[in-house]
Amino acid sequence: MKKQTQRQGSRDPDSGRDGVRSGTACITRRTFLHKSLVAGAAVAGGSALNFFETFTAIDVANAAESFSFAWVSDTHLYPKTLNTRFVEKATRAFGEVQAMGSKFDFMIFGGDLAQLGDPVELQLGAELLKEVKVKKYFIPGEHDWYLDMGAQWNKMFGASPWKFDHKGVRLIGLNTVGYAPDYWSAKKLTPKERMGAMSALDGSMAGPWSGLGHDQLQWLQTALSDWDKSKPVIVFSHTPLYEYYPPWNFWVRDWREAQEILQPFKNVTNFHGHVHQPVYNEMGNMRFFAQLATSWPWPYPPQGVPALTKAMIRVDPGDPFDGVGWGQLGIASDRTDQQYKMWRKEVFATNEWDSGAGDNGNQVLRPRIADRVWPY
Amino acid sequence: MRTRKLRYAAALGGCVLGTVLVLGAQQAAAHKDPVDAQTLKMIEDQFTEQVIIGDKLFHGDGDEQKRLGVTLSKTGMACAMCHPFTADTHPHEFPKFQVQMSEFAALRDMINWCIEKPNEGVKIDPNSPAMKALEAYIYWSNTGSKLDPGRF
Numbered sequence: 001m002k003k004q005t006q007r008q009g010s011r012d013p014d015s016g017r018d019g020v021r022s023g024t025a026c027i028t029r030r031t032f033l034h035k036s037l038v039a040g041a042a043v044a045g046g047s048a049l050n051f052f053e054t055f056t057a058i059d060v061a062n063a064a065e066s067f068s069f070a071w072v073s074d075t076h077l078y079p080k081t082l083n084t085r086f087v088e089k090a091t092r093a094f095g096e097v098q099a100m101g102s103k104f105d106f107m108i109f110g111g112d113l114a115q116l117g118d119p120v121e122l123q124l125g126a127e128l129l130k131e132v133k134v135k136k137y138f139i140p141g142e143h144d145w146y147l148d149m150g151a152q153w154n155k156m157f158g159a160s161p162w163k164f165d166h167k168g169v170r171l172i173g174l175n176t177v178g179y180a181p182d183y184w185s186a187k188k189l190t191p192k193e194r195m196g197a198m199s200a201l202d203g204s205m206a207g208p209w210s211g212l213g214h215d216q217l218q219w220l221q222t223a224l225s226d227w228d229k230s231k232p233v234i235v236f237s238h239t240p241l242y243e244y245y246p247p248w249n250f251w252v253r254d255w256r257e258a259q260e261i262l263q264p265f266k267n268v269t270n271f272h273g274h275v276h277q278p279v280y281n282e283m284g285n286m287r288f289f290a291q292l293a294t295s296w297p298w299p300y301p302p303q304g305v306p307a308l309t310k311a312m313i314r315v316d317p318g319d320p321f322d323g324v325g326w327g328q329l330g331i332a333s334d335r336t337d338q339q340y341k342m343w344r345k346e347v348f349a350t351n352e353w354d355s356g357a358g359d360n361g362n363q364v365l366r367p368r369i370a371d372r373v374w375p376y
Numbered sequence: 377m378r379t380r381k382l383r384y385a386a387a388l389g390g391c392v393l394g395t396v397l398v399l400g401a402q403q404a405a406a407h408k409d410p411v412d413a414q415t416l417k418m419i420e421d422q423f424t425e426q427v428i429i430g431d432k433l434f435h436g437d438g439d440e441q442k443r444l445g446v447t448l449s450k451t452g453m454a455c456a457m458c459h460p461f462t463a464d465t466h467p468h469e470f471p472k473f474q475v476q477m478s479e480f481a482a483l484r485d486m487i488n489w490c491i492e493k494p495n496e497g498v499k500i501d502p503n504s505p506a507m508k509a510l511e512a513y514i515y516w517s518n519t520g521s522k523l524d525p526g527r528f
């Protein structure tokens with residue numbers, strides 16, 4: 001796999017490609033801190049809970065008081081009768097969050113609680129989530145949504161977008177999954193078929209489904225209209241607010257409009273799920289932290305990773321607990337800490353041959369073929 | 377009487393031999409004939425058909441598994457859930473020593489390992505139509521990848 005030598009997220013005036021900006025990445029103090037601390041790899045401290053903490057620290061925040069919160073997402077629960085592994089891993093994550101509960105002001109659940117949006121799956125998730133006693137905030141994933149267009153999700157976990165202020169930071173939760181262009185009506189898909197088409201990451205039928213939409217962009221504009229431009233803003237989203245890899249919807253299609261709204265603010269941080277892997281990127285005043293899944297890790301996209309990302313280590317597919325976990329985020333007056341609570345000792349590769357992004361140098365991939373055939 | 381039997385046997389043998397020679401010659405001629413556009417399309421269609429079947433199996437299609445009599449997963453997991461666009465299947469790196477298996481493995485060995493371990497499915501016959509279709513899809517999807525056998 002190729003390491004991208006350019007930072008993603010804007011139009012390259014030379015190539016005309018979206019999402020890629022020419023030029024060498026500028027090494028700021030932020031970048032230096034990030035790279036050096038990530039390279040520092042594992043830090044002891046979580047061994048009592050049998051995980052290893054890995055810090056990524058960025059001096060982006062300016063919170064009035066420091067605080068920590070937990071992120072769990074992408075549990076992808078099936079009914080317990082079909083798959084117990086995902087249940088075990090979600091249970092472990094929620095148990096660990098609760099064990100450290102006094103440390104956290106709140107927990108974000110970042111979407112894809114269910115695999116196929118089935119009420120049985122969502123109910124199972126709700127039961128498991130009861131383990132966590134701290135205040136919980138929810139944003140949906142596409143797997144939670146397309147069986148009934150979010151009806152059950154909204155009923156159980158509340159509607160999004162939302163916002164609240166906490167210790168000098170404005171926190172915003174977006175719905176980046178509920179505004180797909182209608183790919184089902186013309187094909188007369190049943191709700192199950194609509195969900196099935198959405199559930200394959202590399203499917204083409206649902207198209208560029210991740211987006212905010214006009215109304216939500218307007219809401220975002222209004223939600224920030226009374227906020228001081230020098231104060232920090234944290235945005236939670238299931239999919240990343242930049243163009244990472246559109247064929248797998250590792251983006252929101254209207255990220256330019258979203259960034260235009262966020263651009264006037266001095267410190268903006270986007271924490272997102274969906275990609276099931278550690279990724280870090282910066283664009284102007286914004287930085288982006290991808291979070292782990294509890295269910296399984298995705299491979300890095302064939303085009304590579306943003307230049308500022310240190311890739312995770314290759315994992316063992318024979319060990320269901322490898323390459324997955326949850327996240328602890330810390331906000332202080334001068335920095336943001338990202339800790340990957342991955343259930344293995346080494347999170348990042350030190351050797352090229354061990355890197356999840358380094359072993360694909362000769363790999364060239366084609367999109368799939370079967371879902372191009374009109375099946376209905 | 378004995379002579380007549382011998383004549384019948386010789387005639388029968390001659391017929392069989394003649395049939396074999398004629399069919400063999402036709403086969404040889406067909407193989408040596410220039411391939412016309414229609415035949416070429418037939419060959420390509422055969423391949424594409426297998427790729428599509430493999431794609432469906434790779435993405436957990438229940439009907440296709442039933443048709444071919446295979447159970448690739450018992451957990452709801454499908455191959456594509458860890459390998460979108462067949463990423464990280466690396467068919468161009470096989471055969472190689474596969475660490476998880478602790479043995480020198482071909483692609484089809486690794487496919488069966490994935491079916492059995494992460495997917496908790498039922499191993500398939502390495503020469504079965506399902507295996508050939510899965511291989512067809514994985515190789516097709518990696519068209520353009522550079523051969524690099526043995527790579528870790």
